[in-house]
Amino acid sequence: MLIIVFLQSVIVVALIVSGKRRLENALPLFCFILTLMPLEAKLVIPGLFDLNIMRVSLLTLLGLFLVKRKKSPREKLPLIKLMYMHVAWALCSTVYSLSFATSIKQLLAQLIEFYLMYYLLVRTITNIETIHKMLYAMAMAIGICCILSLFEVYASWSILRIFPTSNWITYNGGLDPLYSELGRGLRVRSTFPHPILFGDALAISIILSLYLLGYWAKGNRRLFLWVSLMLMFWAIYKTQSRGPWLATIICSFLLFLMVKKEIRKYLITAAVMALVVLLARPGVWQSIDALYQASTDPNQPVGTSYLYRHALADSIVSAVQKEPGRLLLGYGLGTFRVLGLEVNFLGVTKRWYTCDNNWAAFLYETGYVGLILIGILLFWPLILAFRNYWKLPKPESTLSGVLFISIAGFYFLMLSVAAYSWGQQGYMNWILISMSISLPAIARRRRRAIKESRKQNGSGQGFDCHPHLAHGPEGLADDQLTQTALLTSH
Template sequence: MALNAVIILMASIVLVAVYRRGYDKGLSCAIFLLLLPPSNLSIELGMWVSGLPGLTIHRVTIVIMVIMWLRRPDLRRSAWSVRFGGLYLAMLFGCTIATIFSGNFTVSVKRLAFFLFESIWLFFVLASSIRRRETIDALVRAATLALVGAAVCGVLEKRAGIVVPSYFGMRAQSEFVARSSGFGGGDVASTYGHRILFGVAMAVAAHHALHMSVQAKKKWAVAVYLAFSAIVLLALYYSQSRGPWLAFLLSAVVAVLLCHRPYVKRLLLCLILGGVAMAANPGIQRNISALYESTWDPSTVKGSSFRWRFQVMENATARLSEAHSPVVFMFGYGFGSHLFMQFAAVELSSGHFGDFTSWDMEFAIVLFERGVFGFLTLLLLYGLVFGRGYRSLIRGSPHKDMLSLSMIALFALVFMKTNVSFFAPQLVYLESLHVAFISALTSRRIE
């Protein structure tokens, strides 16, 4: 606890000092602090006052970001006109209604506050603060370095047994949970709390690093970012998760369709080198082949988990259709309600049953907790974000490289919401960052 408090205090002092050197510099430093540290780097206020949430380094960072943003009247005024802002406010409205009628009111209120602070407000701060292309480049650089830092932590966890979150008190939900339940063996979670969530971050990080290698002007910088790309891809493999692997490959296809030739060449080079590494190492081939073969075998844990995603959505839909009032049907059961819902065992395949104990699908959680209104609003947001981004691309946007990166990153994140629950806050921040990029790049002229 004392170590956590010291680290959070020092990080806060550094962040404020960087903000004083320049608002954009402070914003970049804040993004680094939002994406790298684990969520268990926190001060547990509940030890002194029952019911209070933990004061994580992420929440302290966002508090400082908001304070610095509030000191800029020009940014506050422009926040009301940011693109997609209306949909974020609509989501907040729907979630507020759901919270009022929630059967788990205390939990829902806390999570609503987190949603307001860590998602809604963060988006408005970022979207209104981006006025120059240099700002975007600095934020992407900071995000890339943070994600590479997480990759390094993952490699250290795999190769040296150094688990970074364990130094901050309790160990985050990492691979010992997976091993005890029959998943994986030697997989890593780094600072993201779970191997799948870590894999999601690495799938996005690979595109970040490749983007930076293309943007770099000096040869040494190009070499450094290509080395970062290799480290990230190694960490992605170490996550031992099929979903993030597939997310990276599918997003690579999107990249081939959207990106400039230099980026596509670097991406194809990485894929070819990855294929060569697989061909040279039969162990890697066997490992990947075994994982994907088990996907179709319902008698294995991996196979059951694959089918579980479909069952989760079916259960969420069924429970919502049985809602006791039209308000609950429209706005859901409220934040955190999925944690308290118990379901009977379900048949995953012929003669193979499983208890409904895990919500491994973010979209199912959204539907259950936010109802039809919240679910459709989120889908509309994604549709408009991709639609606006694509329209700007085909109209010859001078920022094609950045628009493409954000669309690729968001594609990977949205795809993975069909595979896992996003309980790692860093992924929420990463999504807000890229939506803010597309909001800024498609709504006004970037200086």
């Protein structure tokens, strides 16, 4: 328990120090912490809630925001009304919940951890360089997670063992945090609750790392990104998770189509290196092929997981149709994991406590109305990101395309695992949403800054609002000019 108190104290001090001059300076560290730290790093307050490192970090950021905020006219934030509507409906669902205590805790957790974080980030981010630093911090955190995975594979040791055994999330009767499965063997999870969730974070981080490699022309950060990227490919293979593999392929293809020039070159380089590994290590391809064959065999444990997801969806639809109240309001947030659901699977009716389809979980917990509301809330920023990809100037348009791909990839992954509110990848998703929503304001700010800078220099030139106005492949020249103008204005 002392190590948790020590870690939380160090993190609070580090955030305060990094945000002492400008709160925006603390955001990269904040993203690094939320991506790296496990759910096991928590102080359990009996009967109330868990005080994990993510919540401590968020409360610290909130304190800094309240101390440093300035009274100035602020633009209306997108998504806020949708958040109000979703919270209001979730509250109605909570009143009708099978477990009021479980649902109210889950509602407060989502309200604070996701919606409050969104508000703080969008209100604090003012320039694209901050976003790049935040993305880099997340990529480095995942890189460290990959290094920790090496110990799982080659030393049979998990970093999670440093935390109290009562905090462990285990799958073998509480004996060890290491995850082993019949038919697949050891599957790495690093600091994440489950190998699939680690794979989800890796699939997103690979895309973000490729983008950063194309954005930064030189520097030590490129070396760290290349090393991390190679470790990410190794780790995602070692998760033995089919969903993240497929998501990585789909997202990489979209990245190739939507984002050109330097990023394409690095994407092709990464693909060639992966091909070389497959040719040099035939065992890698054989294990992938064996997993595919097992996935298509309903008599294999791996193959039955797909059948379970279909049976699960059917059982959830049947459960919410039992009465009009459940059809509209569901059974309450968090009730599936706590109370479970009887699922008829392979001719046997058994109570299951894992919902391997987050969209189905939304339906079960908040009904059809709740599913529609959360669907609109989550897909609206995706639509905005795609629109910004076409409308904003570079480099904001390029980044919007990358964020669109990453967020879409996460939503695809939610079809095969409860990834929304369990594990670090849920925070990562809302961080990406916050970045995407911030980009139009950043572009407007950049236009004003460049225009004012040109006026001060006596150039008398108008500002070109064409999407390809900036110099260089990603608009770096104007971006650097903007950073100078914005920093002097703060």
